[in-house]
Amino acid sequence: MSIAVRVTELDELAGRQPVEQGVPGPDRRLRIDTEFEDVRLMLRRWHAACIDGALPPYEELALGSVGRFADELAVVRLSECGEGFILRAGARFCGLADIAEASVSLSVLPFAVWRAVNDAIDLARLAGRPYLTLCRSIIEGMVSTMEVVALPLSCRWPGEYFLVFARPRKSQIDLARLLINSTDEGILALSPLEGVGAALRDYQVLSINDAAARMLGASAENMRFRLLSEVKGAERLARLLDQRSCKRPEGAAAPSLELEYDLADEVLSLQVGVVETDGLLAVTLTDVREIRNREVLFRSLFDDNPVPMYVRHVATGAFLNVNAAALHLYGHDRTAFLALDISSLEPNSAARVGSSGERFACHRTVSGAELDVIEYTRAVTVGGQAATLSTIVDVTERKRAEERISFLAHHDPLTGVGNRTTFSQEIEEAVEIAVAGHQPFALVLIDLDDFKAVNDTLGHAAGDSLLIETADRIRRLLRRTDLVARLGGDEFAVLLRGALSRDDVKLLAGRIIRAIAQPHGYEGHKLSIGASLGAAIAPIDARDAGTLLKCADLALYRSKREGKGTFHFFEPEMDAEMRERRELELELRATDFDRELELHYQPIISLRSGGLRGFEALVRWRNPRRGMVSPAEFIPLAEETGMIDAIGRWVLEEACRRAASWPPDLIIAVNASAVQFRQGRFAQTVSEAIAASGLDPSRLEIEITESVLLADTGANLALLERLKDIGVRVALDDFGTGYSSMSYLRRFPFSRLKIDRSFIRDIGSSRESMAIVRAIIGLGANLGIDTTAEGVETGAQLELLRQERCGEIQGFLFSPPVDSAGALRIIDSYRGDESKVA
Structure with a gap:
């Protein structure tokens, strides 16, 4: 029997660095840790035959005079496919390699010799210089360490050629003495x-x-x-x-x-x-002293041991003895237990053996209950016969707890899909494989649309039910090799393994969107949500997990921004957009409100009197570097970053201060963000702005959207009542586009309903839009609430609204938003002619 070990491995086992096979420089000399001086001479001859860095020619070394080395050498040729073949070999080499003839494949060598020769050739080939490996072999009953040196050669014939030298070292070990x-x-x-x-x-x-x-x-x-x-x-x-x-x-x-x-x-x-x-x-x-002592100890410990134990005959498997703890565990009396065989306790033979020799099995009690047990065994002698002592540990409850803990460590406890930790590990491994060129994959991020509305209106139990159903729907659409995980809240992620085309990913994304959009029944309610998806492909879009997640998140952000129920792949320009958004955020945080923010005012016209009813205050940002920034860009950013509270406070104070100087019959309408409304300090902010400006509270109208009212019903109503107590008016903006919670119209007396411009734009061409506008105006009239139409731009729209008895209008037909000086000119103009609209 032989054992082959590479020299570098031996060095590592010895706790030192590998032997230096060569030294750099123009006079690089070969240094190999050989025991033989004549081998060093042969290596110097090889080095001397290297001219201008080229390997020595085959003819010069292999066909030349190699002296007494010929008996210990073999000439090996590697074919183009890498297979080694011994062309010729000396008698001593044949004896050490245990081959009868010289012309054979390397593969017929004994494993140890083949390993050493093959390793020496591979290392010499890689290094371009001679290399030494060692192997252990049995020579005439003695363990010898054999040196194998491979010297690479150049040759004009096809293939790669090597001289391979083999010789046992002098030191030997008497194997029989070592073993005995x-x-x-x-x-x-x-x-x-x-x-x-x-x-x-x-x-x-x-x-x-x-x-x-x-x-x-x-x-x-x-x-x-x-x-x-x-x-x-x-x-x-x-x-x-x-x-x-x-x-x-x-x-x-x-x-x-x-x-x-x-x-x-x-x-x-x-x-x-x-x-x-x-x-x-x-x-x-x-x-046998220890054996006898153990027998005595065994008898004293066996019967009264609180751990269940039994003894079985090795040859027959019959039970020879059992202690009281085992009888109690399995529910048998002693006679009945000793009459059993092991299959009675272990009907399911699918036991497994652990790394330490313990057996994990499922045992059955007399009542039929199943126990997860660990069986520790050791050999004993009973009555001169070989037997096995088994110690049984009941781990039923522990195993269930461990399985639960293990499950929770890798899965989301609510939905049962993977959690963020598992997903992070899986995506790291998948990226490594993809970067290595083996298996590209797609990462899809899923964000639920309108989920918060369900949570806020029906409670968290309904939201949890919806999340469980959503996870199941996603899982049913995936393959076994794919992974779905819940990253938190209403965010999911899918790892699609394999070289899927973009069309395949897009098709699956569409199926996920449609599946999630299907209504889900919960306690008599039909819950409906949507989903926005973003995807990135590895390694095309990114070559590390963090960047890939960022790319998929950017694609998801694009989907969320463009509307609900949409899907996008990552595109490089998205990264540039996000960088631009971060720069805008930094500039917004550094904004000097008094110098850069300004209010523009759009007039509100009464259709009944034809006169000026007041203005809606609209904030504008004049950025020193960018110029005028659209509110559509910076208002959502301010809401996401929490800056909307400070901006909203400034708007309220400035609007009240300006309106206080206008005629006392004109109102000022100010929009309130949902974020401001949920802060809890909004009513106090309104009170402080009114007190600072001296404005009559009845002249201030706070405009809120229907989405503001979805959070906490009780808190919303309380805040609306506080605003009413202050004396300000409250208008419901963009009515008809949101959730249209009629219960709020019944429970709180809004001062106005504002009809969204999307309905006004189509009233001349769309019967549906006209019907909705007519319904909103009629609803307001029946509830005693006035209505205002936004976005009036044509005379035809104006005439239709007049016919429907709409109360107030605003839009470009009369004036776009203007600065404070423009607002004063409009006030002066309407004071000069009270019948502008009439």
Whole structure:
């Protein structure tokens, strides 16, 4: 048997750096950790034959005079496919490699030699210089370390050529002695010396290991080739062997004998085994003191042990003994238990063995209950027969708890899909594989649309039910190799493994959107939400997990921004847009409100009187670097970053201050963001703005959208009542485009309903838009709430609204939003002509 180990591996095992195979520089010399000086000479010849960095020619070294090395060398050629073939080899090499002929494939070599030769060639080929490996082999019963050196050559014939040298080192290990001394059992080889009448008188020690010499009170060297009777402590063994039973057939084992005697202040108890072959005796000595002590201890610990235990016969499997704890665990009495076989306890044979030798199995009690148990076994002897002692640990509850903990560590506890931790690990591994060129994949992020509305209106139990159903719907659309995870809240992610085309990903995204959009029943309600999706492809869009997530998030952001129920792939320009958005955020945070923010005012006209009713205040941002920034850009950004509260406070204060200087019959309408409304301090902010400006509270109208009212019904109504107590008016803006919660119209007296411009734009061409406008105006009239139409731009729209008895209008037909000076001009204009609209 041989063991091949590369030299670099041996160095690592020795705890040092690998031997330097060469040194840099123009005079680079080869240094290999060889034992032989003539090998170093051969290496120097190889180096001398290297001209201008080229490998030595095959003809010069392999066909030239290699002296006495020829007997230990082989010429190996590697084909284009990398297969090695021995072209010729010396007799000594053939003997070490255990081959009968020279022209053979490397693959026929014994494994150890093949490994060493193959490694030496591979390393020499890679380094472009000779390389040495080592392997262990058995030569004439001795363990030898063989050096294998491969020298790369150049050749004009196809393939790559190598000279391979093999020679065992001088140091050798006696394998038999190594093995016999590695055991604690005493082993002797004895030659019986017969006396007159064939009576045995003595025994000559031919071989003895250290353990046997130690048991007999001597050293192995002193006992070898001596008589047992001459060694103090061994004479008892000689007498025991002399008294043993009559000769048995050759090769048969005699019954075990026992020997007990005093040695160096201790009493030894030995079990003696004897086998006779060709007139020689092989004797084994086993110290049984510990075994006997364990037997006594076993008996004292077995019966009263609180841990369930039983003993089974090795050959038959029959139960030999059982303790009270095991009877209690399984519910049997002793007689019934001992009559069982193992299949009665373990009907399902699918047990598994752990790394430490313990068995994990499922056992059944007398009542039929199943127990998860761990069985620890060890060999014992009962009545001179081999048996197995089993210790049973009931881990049923622990296993269930561990499985639950393991599940929770990798899964979302609500939906059962993967959690953020699992997803992060999976995507890291998937990216590594994709970057290595093996398996591209797609990452899809999913954000639920309108989920918060469900949570806020019906409660978290409804939201949880919807999340569970959503996860199931996504999972049903995926393959087994794909992964769905909940990242938190209403965010999901899908990992699509494999080289899917963009069309395949887009098709799946559409199916996910449609599946999520299907209504979900919950306690008599039909819950409807949507989903926005963004995707990125690895390794095309990114080559690390963090960047890939960022790319998919940018694609999702585009989908959310463009509307609900949409899907986008990542595009490089999205990153530029996000950087631009971050820059805008930084500039917004650094804004000097008094210098850069300004209010523009759009007039509100009464259709009944034709006069000016007031103005809606609209904030504008004049950025020093960008110029005028659209509110559509910075207002959503201010809401996301929380800056809307400070901006809204400034708008309120400025609008009230300006309106306080206008005629007392004109109102000022100010929009309130949903974020402001949920802050809890909004009513106080309104009060402070009114007090600072001196404006009559009845002249201030706060415009809120229907989405503002979806959060907390009780808190919303309380805040609306506080605004009413202050004396300000409250208008419901963009009515008809949101959730149209009629209960709010019944429970709170709004001052106005504002009809969204999207309906006004189409009233001349769309019967549906006209019907909606007519319904809103009629609803307001029946509830005693005035209506205002936004976005009036044509005379035809004006006439239709007049026919429907709309109360107020505003739009470009009369005036776009103007600055404070423009607002004063409009006021002066209407004061001069009260019938502008009429």
